[in-house]
Amino acid sequence: MSRQRRPQTLYRRIHTDIENKIRSGEWAAGARIPVEHALMAQYGCARATVNKAVSALAAAGLIERHRRAGSFVAQPRIQSEVVEIPDIQAQTVRQGGQYGFRLLSRRMRNAAARRPEELALARGEPLLELRGLHIVNERPFALEERLISLAVVPEAGAADFHALPPGSWLLQHPILSKVWTDAEHRINAVNIEALAAGLLEISQGTACLAVERRTWRGEEQITYVRTIFRGDAYGLTARFKPDRG
Amino acid sequence: MSRQRRPQTLYRRIHTDIENKIRSGEWAAGARIPVEHALMAQYGCARATVNKAVSALAAAGLIERHRRAGSFVAQPRIQSEVVEIPDIQAQTVRQGGQYGFRLLSRRMRNAAARRPEELALARGEPLLELRGLHIVNERPFALEERLISLAVVPEAGAADFHALPPGSWLLQHPILSKVWTDAEHRINAVNIEALAAGLLEISQGTACLAVERRTWRGEEQITYVRTIFRGDAYGLTARFKPDRG
DNA sequence: AAGGATTTGTACGTATGTATT
DNA sequence: TAATACATACGTACAAATCCT
Numbered sequence: 001m002s003r004q005r006r007p008q009t010l011y012r013r014i015h016t017d018i019e020n021k022i023r024s025g026e027w028a029a030g031a032r033i034p035v036e037h038a039l040m041a042q043y044g045c046a047r048a049t050v051n052k053a054v055s056a057l058a059a060a061g062l063i064e065r066h067r068r069a070g071s072f073v074a075q076p077r078i079q080s081e082v083v084e085i086p087d088i089q090a091q092t093v094r095q096g097g098q099y100g101f102r103l104l105s106r107r108m109r110n111a112a113a114r115r116p117e118e119l120a121l122a123r124g125e126p127l128l129e130l131r132g133l134h135i136v137n138e139r140p141f142a143l144e145e146r147l148i149s150l151a152v153v154p155e156a157g158a159a160d161f162h163a164l165p166p167g168s169w170l171l172q173h174p175i176l177s178k179v180w181t182d183a184e185h186r187i188n189a190v191n192i193e194a195l196a197a198g199l200l201e202i203s204q205g206t207a208c209l210a211v212e213r214r215t216w217r218g219e220e221q222i223t224y225v226r227t228i229f230r231g232d233a234y235g236l237t238a239r240f241k242p243d244r245g
Numbered sequence: 246m247s248r249q250r251r252p253q254t255l256y257r258r259i260h261t262d263i264e265n266k267i268r269s270g271e272w273a274a275g276a277r278i279p280v281e282h283a284l285m286a287q288y289g290c291a292r293a294t295v296n297k298a299v300s301a302l303a304a305a306g307l308i309e310r311h312r313r314a315g316s317f318v319a320q321p322r323i324q325s326e327v328v329e330i331p332d333i334q335a336q337t338v339r340q341g342g343q344y345g346f347r348l349l350s351r352r353m354r355n356a357a358a359r360r361p362e363e364l365a366l367a368r369g370e371p372l373l374e375l376r377g378l379h380i381v382n383e384r385p386f387a388l389e390e391r392l393i394s395l396a397v398v399p400e401a402g403a404a405d406f407h408a409l410p411p412g413s414w415l416l417q418h419p420i421l422s423k424v425w426t427d428a429e430h431r432i433n434a435v436n437i438e439a440l441a442a443g444l445l446e447i448s449q450g451t452a453c454l455a456v457e458r459r460t461w462r463g464e465e466q467i468t469y470v471r472t473i474f475r476g477d478a479y480g481l482t483a484r485f486k487p488d489r490g
Numbered sequence: 491a492a493g494g495a496t497t498t499g500t501a502c503g504t505a506t507g508t509a510t511t
Numbered sequence: 512t513a514a515t516a517c518a519t520a521c522g523t524a525c526a527a528a529t530c531c532t
Contacts, residue, residue: 035515046503054517056304059301068514068515068516068517069511069516184482189434190476191451205450207452209432231452235431235432235433237429237431237432254518256520281497290521291521292521292522292523293521296499296500299498300498310498311498311528312498312499313495313496314498314530316497316498495532497528498528500526502525506519507518510515511515
C-alpha cells in the first residue's frame with residue numbers, strides 16, 4: 001500500500017476532501033460530484049465507504065442526491081443560522097457570576113378570550129401566571145412573564161418558584177424537560193414601558209430585546225414566555241459556518 | 246415473514262422508534278440504549294443496519310456513544326436554537342412584495358485604528374464602505390452599513406451597487422458566495438438616533454433590532470455589516486424541535 | 491500493571507431494490 | 512424498456528476504546 005499514515009478514517013477523509021472542494025468554490029453550486037464508482041476507484045475503497053461519506057454530506061445539506069441523476073453541490077442558503085439563547089442562570093454561574101431570581105407575582109386564572117396568546121394556550125382553562133426578575137451580580141437583568149397551561153402541566157401548580165426560576169424548574173423536572181415537541185422563538189426590539197423600566201432600573205423608553213418563546217406538545221401549547229432583557233446588558237450572539245440545503 | 250407492509254426503511258424505523266422513546270420521556274437523559282446486538286435481535290437485522298440508525302441519532306446529538314461503555318440518551322440542551330435571518334430581497338419577493346435598494350453612500354478609505362471592528366477587518370488596508378436603504382413596498386425597511394475588505398475582495402471595488410444590494414451581490418457572485426468559512430451574528434436592541442430615524446421615517450428613539458454580521462475566510466475578516474431594522478416592522482422568528490448534545 | 495471481555499468504529503464485498511433518464 | 516446511479520441491507524472482519532478482573 002502507498003499510504004504510510006492515515007490522518008483520519010477513510011470515509012472522513014473522503015468527506016473532508018469533498019467538503020473542502022465545495023467550500024473553496026472549486027466545485028460551485030450545481031456542480032456534479034463524481035459518481036460513487038469513480039470515488040471508489042479514486043480512493044481504492046468499497047462503495048459503502050464512499051456512500052457513507054457522501055450521504056453524510058447530503059444529511060448536512062451540503063449536497064443533494066438523486067437516484068440515477070447523481071449528486072450535486074447544493075445552493076448555499078445564508079438564511080439559516082444558529083443562535084445561542086442561553087439559560088440565564090447556567091450562563092451566569094458558569095462565568096463565575098452571582099445569580100438570583102425574584103418572584104414578583106404568581107396567580108392562577110382562566111385564559112382570557114381577548115388575548116390570543118392565552119387563548120391558544122388554554123381555551124378558557126386554568127393557567128398559571130408567573131412574573132419574576134432575573135438578577136445577575138445583584139443587578140436586575142431580565143424580566144420574565146410566563147404562562148403555563150395547568151391542563152397540560154398540573155404539577156406546576158404545586159411548585160415553589162421562589163427558590164428556582166420557572167425556566168430552570170421546567171428544565172430540571174425529569175418528565176417535563178422532555179414533553180415539548182415544538183417551540184417557537186420571536187425576537188423583537190421594544191421601548192420599555194415605565195413599570196418594567198422601574199423593575200429593571202433603567203430609564204423608560206430604553207430599547208430592550210424581547211424574546212418570546214412558545215412550546216407545544218403536539219397540538220397542545222404548554223407555555224408562553226416573554227423575557228425582556230435589559231438592553232444595555234444583553235445581546236444575542238451566534239457563530240457559525242456556512243450551511244447549505 | 247410477519248411484516249406485510251414496510252411503512253419505511255428498516256434503519257429509519259429503528260431510528261424513529263428510538264427517537265420516539267427519547268422524546269416521549271420513556272428513555273430519560275442518561276438512560277442506556279440497548280447494545281447493537283440486542284437491537285439486531287429485536288429487529289432481526291444486521292449490525293450495520295442498527296449501527297446506521299443509532300449513529301445517525303448520535304450525529305443529530307440525541308444520544309452519545311462510547312466504545313465499550315455503550316450508548317446513552319444525551320442531556321437536553323435548550324440553548325441552541327435556529328433563527329432564520331432571511332435575505333430581505335428574497336423574502337420580500339417571495340411574499341409578493343416590492344423590493345428596492347437605495348445606495349446612500351459609497352467610498353473607499355483605509356481602516357481607522359480607533360475603531361476595533363475596522364481594524365480587525367483590515368489593519369490600515371483599504372476598505373469599501375457602503376451605506377444603503379432596503380425598501381419594501383415603497384417604505385424604508387432597514388438601514389445597512391457595510392465594510393468590505395478590498396484586500397480580500399478586490400472585485401467589490403468595481404461592482405455597481407445601485408442595481409443590486411451588496412448582500413445579494415455577494416451572494417450571487419459565483420466565487421464570493423463561497424469564500425467565507427466563519428460568520429458571526431450579534432443581535433441587539435438599540436434606540437435609533439436622529440439621522441437614521443429620518444431615513445427610516447420613524448421617530449427618534451424608537452427601539453430597533455440591530456443585526457451585526459461578520460464573516461471570515463480563515464483568519465482574515467472579509468466583511469462587517471450592521472443592519473438596523475425598523476423596529477415596528479420586523480422581528481426574528483424561529484420554529485424548532487428539541488435538540489440534544 | 492496486565493490482560494481479557496465488551497461495545498462501538500470502520501471497512502470490505504456482495505446483493506437486490508428503486509427512481510430517473 | 513434498458514441502463515444508470517443511488518438506497519438499503521446482509522454478513523464478516525478487525526481495530527480501538529474502555530471496563531473489569
